[in-house]
Amino acid sequence: MAFTHLYSVSKSMAFVSVALLGAASVNATPQEDKRSEFVDVGALLPNAMLDIRYFGHHNFVGKPIEGYNAPKCLLHTSAANALKKVQNAAQIEGLGLKIFDCYRPQRAVNHFVRWVNDLEDTRTKAEFYPNLGKDQLLGDYIAAKSGHSRGSTIDLTLVDSKGKELDMGSPFDMFDTLSNTDDSRISPSQKANRYKLKQLMTDAGFAPYSMEWWHFTYQPQAYPATYFDFVVE
Template sequence: MNNSPLVEVDAQVLNLEIDLIYAGVDNLAGKQIYQDPRCLLHRDAEACLRNASRLAHQAGLRLKIFDAYRPPYAQYLLWAALPNPEYVRDPSLGSHHSRGVAVDLTLIDTDGQALDMGTGFDDMREQSHQFYADLPPQVQRNRLLLLGIMLGAGFSYIDSEWWHYELPDADDYPLIDDTSFKQAH
């Protein structure tokens, strides 16, 4: 029997897109990190994601997920690529992604085009900080719209990445080492 608190995010049911960046090679590590392309979240986070998807639809938009559950081995690979605690959580502390309670995402329009957020996903510069002021008003509106959707759905944010949202009290959730989520070779 599977006692894992992880559930698979169903893109069709939630009417959102999934593009797991670490399942390909175009990411900050420069190599495929996930062999298993399933998008998993802790059931509590998936329930909030359902609310976020509903709120995005109210605004005529959809969510696009870049990352969700991240096995601990993957956190070590990302830390090796960018050992900067402002952007990548030290694996010895345990990533909130490895608890299944964090999700990286953006908003897309009805044509599937991502809204302009000023930087791309995993652009580890100050311009990616949630409230970076020196960006055009339309970019600010897009970021604030995503922020409002995610806060309204029950998530909290971090200052250094506009795309990262997590459940409040994320540290209270245990790390999950889902052995069915295999490492890429």
């Protein structure tokens, strides 16, 4: 009787332990479960150039951004496969891709918001927002929630056969109307370069963002209402 009782208790405790473990797994890691659907674009597209700005110091904050533990481009599988089509089409024309940013953890977005609210820190103004006050950046340029955190948005440009960036009329992450795709101040050749990038991207299913010539989002987005926060590593 004692053995039977102990066996029953042991079996019950094991069942409870498994149940609790399963509940913890379901409740604690829903985003991590989706992490397996993201791919390393650098491995998928070895010919693409990576200049992951938020991993280093050359960005509008002026230092590495939280959540970027490696200089990698991560994208949801659907967006990554579409980007492969872009690269193939670009190579036919003797061009290549240079990637600045892909998936962006929510903690990185939070870092941006803290920076933009620190009005005394203007170290990068001359390069990244020369014609705007820092208090004008929140909203159109820096948002509290970013489409990048969904894994379907990418920032990139085109390079020639020697790896030189095509002249787009403004650098990546320049917060100014000059970066609007159709800004009237850019030259015909600069506009042609922007439209070449836009055409390659839209042909593969990416939607442009008119305020930033480098910014595109694959449609439909795999997780249009989710903002992931796992780190880039």
